[in-house]
Amino acid sequence: MKSGMEHVFLAELKDGVSGFHNWVFFAKQEEAGLLNCAGWMKFLDMGTPGALIQHKFVWCSACKPISSMFIGTSPEFELAVYSACLLVRPGSTTCPMLFDTNPVKVTTYTIGSSSQYVASSYADPVLP
Template sequence: GFKKQLYRIWFELYARRGSSRPDSSGFEHVFVGETRDRRTVIGFHNWIQLYLQEKLGHIDYKGYTVDANSPQPDENKHILALQFSWKNGIKPKGSIFIGVSPEFEFA
């Protein structure tokens, strides 16, 4: 049923690229963030987690990029492409929905 599918998508462990053992989940990837080889940040797509980690001083925000067709930020845009470092790793390019609810991201 629906609950089993939801669990499978978000919480069932799977092996990340280059690994043979299940050590990650969709929830961890999107809402918590992960590192690969302790150098590269992968996942970490939740704006609330970004805010909380930055508030604690764990994020070094490097900047954002905007759409080439619209060089200025726009209050109607809710997706941000950004760069930051976290846990001694770098997120060279990532995207985050800004201002959306966790329920929206689960959907």
């Protein structure tokens, strides 16, 4: 089992693809021929920070039928978003945020006796 942030920024293979919410790792895996993007369902332009997509893909012969990730943002930005939601909304999986007036729902799952550690975290575009 990986740490929560390894789960988010890299990936795990367990009953399919789990985690895998970072565009830099995604691009490197696609460039290496280990990943095939099978299309996107939602796209949200967030202005200066970048974009957010909801998509599906195949990695190491395993399909992830729905996933999401920020595109064009820094790992520091993503870590800050996920950490802020963990700290501001402990015990809640839903953390609403606005990026360039666009609503985004950040989901954070925790582990540990006092729910202080990230198990997973990802953002989804909220489209009308």
